[in-house]
Amino acid sequence: MNRHMITQKSKSHLFQILILLAILAAVSLLAVGIRNIGFPVGNIVVVYVLSILLVTRFTHGYFYGILASVIAIICYNFLFTEPYYTLNVYRKEDIISIAVMLTASILTSTLTSKLISTSKLSADREAQTNMLFQITSAIAKASSVADVAALSVQCLSNLINDDVACIVNSDSNKKIMMYSSQPGVSHIQSTEIDNDRIAQLTSKKKIVPIGDQSKQYGLLCLPLQSPSEKQNQDGLISAIATQILIAMERENFSEEKKLANMETEQEKFRSNLLRAISHDLRTPLTGISGTAELLLYNLENEEDRKLAEGIFEEANWLTQMVENILSLTKIAEGRLTLHKQMEAVEEIIAEAVKHAQKVAGGRNISTEIPDEVLLVPMDGKLILQVLINLIDNAIKHTDQNGTIHIQVNQMSGRVWFYVSDNGSGINQNDFPHLFEPFFIARNANRTSKSGAGLGLSIVKAIIQAHGGHIFAENNDTSGAVFKFYLPLKEHVDDGI
Amino acid sequence: MEYNASFLIVEDDKQIRMFISSSLEMQKYKVFCAVTGQEALNMFAARNPDVIILDLGLPDLDGLDIIRRIREYSQVPIIVVSARDQDAEKIEALDAGADDYLTKPFSIHELHARLRVILRRKETPAIDTATSCNSGDLVIDSNAHLVYLKGKEIHFTPFEFNILALLVKNPGRVMTHSKILQTVWGSYLESDAQTLRVFMANIRRKLGEDPANPKYIITEVGIGYRFAEE
Secondary structure, eight states: OHHHHHHHHHHHHHHHHHHHHHHHHHHHHHHHHHHHHTOOHHHHHHHHHHHHHHHHHHSOSHHHHHHHHHHHHHHHHHHHSSSTTSSOOOOHHHHHHHHHHHHHHHHHHHHHHHHHHHHHHHHHHHHHHHHHHHHHHHHHTOOSHHHHHHHHHHHHHHHHTSOEEEEEEOTTTSOEEEEEEOTTTTOOEEEEEOHHHHHHHHTTSEEEEEEOSSOEEEEEEEOOOOHHHHHHHHHHHHHHHHHHHHHHHHHHHHHHHHHHHHHHHHHHHHHHHHHHHHHHHHHHHHHHHHHHHHHHHHOOSHHHHHHHHHHHHHHHHHHHHHHHHHHHHHHHTTOOOOOOEEEEHHHHHHHHHHHHHHHOTTOEEEEEOOSSOOEEEEOHHHHHHHHHHHHHHHHHTSOTTOEEEEEEEEETTEEEEEEEESSSOOOGGGGGGTTSTTOOOTTOOTTSOOOOSOHHHHHHHHHHHTTOEEEEEEOSSSSEEEEEEEESSOOOOSOO | OOTTOEEEEEOSOHHHHHHHHHHHHHTTOEEEEESSHHHHHHHHHHHOOSEEEEESOOSSSOHHHHHHHHHTTOOOOEEEEEOTTOHHHHHHHHHHTOOEEEESSOOHHHHHHHHHHHHHHHHSOOOOTTSEEEETTEEEETTTTEEEETTEEEOOOHHHHHHHHHHHHSBTOEEEHHHHHHHHTSSOOTTHHHHHHHHHHHHHHHTTOOTTSOSSEEEETTTEEEEOOO
């Protein structure tokens, strides 16, 4: 490529020198004719100055003009000053005329060549402005980042009449798309490409990154330019890259906004659906359990009462199940929102115990909590649910006259809660699975209705959301201990 | 329970309406039923029941609106019924003037216990701030700002006394955190709830309560407190 350019350049030098020599030869012939006719020599000077003008017009740069001026002077001196056909000058007026002619020639050539280069520069500038305008107006209509890339590649390719490629980082799945365009054909390819293809595309090309500190949208691959063009085009290309970046940022922003809107809609839909489902399940369940309870206390026949009791228990179990599934759905969707406040541990324990006493049967429930009031940042409702689930679990694994002990203490920035029982304990094989959803321990009390194995997984999720941790172990004697801690100091959204 | 008391059940689900009304009729109470909010307002005006049992999720009117409209001209006790995950609505209903709440599914035992408390409160004349009130071993003299437990005087700070007096004057009734703070402090900030818990812990200790098994002041987690009647 470089060699090709160099030979082209030397060819053009040769060509220009030929033009120069031809013009000067023609003018010299004309001047000889003029002299032979007998016109004054002054006319010949004018004719030579004209020739310099012509040379400057048909060649590029100061060099040829000055060269032509020097050659013209030599010709003039050689042909038209005495002694003829030598480079000597005898007469004073000839020296003056040569000096005048040289000055006039050089001035003419430099002025003309300056004029030509200025007009060329302004034509270039106009073309660049036009190019920038075309690209800007084209990508203004784009409807996506990929669209921006396609339109700018097409536009650039048409304007510079060469291959242009744009590699776009697509965030959705980190695949990269490529747009390439051939001049004249206006052929746009949009394909996923791999690293090899990127290396192939970017080698021996001018690479212009499109992006800023925060985000890289892609790369623009342009043909390499000659050093002389480089100066002019660098500014233009960086201006174009900025325009492309602005357009891509605009599209990216609008896509993000669209996506956010869609997510909000989906979220709304999901939570409405959950709300509707939970309402539609709870209402009939309330009817069933209430009616069964009413029958339970009013039926005379023992057989009938047993039936009503069955309905009552099943309905309650189903209600518990619905609540657990709703909780788990919330957790799974990451919608478990904590309403943290500084809660007094004793109040939460008291509520849990109140609940436990309703369902404990003959079991003995004891508590051991610190004397001073202990305030812990937590979502009171959820930690209450944790304790209730753990107590229910203990009830499930103990017999009618078992004991359940609830203990709270404070240790090095953590508040520990213990729920221990004297039941059957935890089977060694069950330890790894205890907190998995849908896991049911082998030795669960078969006489009571067993759950779907959701309780402990909900417990774990709630505690983890609080920044705490839960552990399960067996007592020294018999039975299981579930202990968990909550961090004592944590940022609480209490508005201070 | 007291004879002849009448109840208005506002509930759009037929089965729930039925078992509540049957359970009350079995105890020889008079029961009126309304399916919609509008019907409830009309029925209330026409029948003047002693207690309203109000489901918050009605098809036509917002339960809160019904409470506010009734409270414009009547102090009839209202028990609201709502789902478990509608705490915000419960609190709003209580602040709007509801007396108590039940969470679905609720047991008939629970409902009847709450109704008994409300009827008893209705029976006894409203506690005047000037008079003293007794609740078992606890005697509170609002006038003299004195508290006696088993005949022995206990010292309470003014804030503690005001909180306790507010709860005792509304036995069985759930007082939300914001209601207590607004009454005692005159303002309510989320951050004050923490202070309220400390006050409550002190009050309980002065009353000689077992914190894990309180007898007088019952916590309604996430909602407020109520003074237990027996």
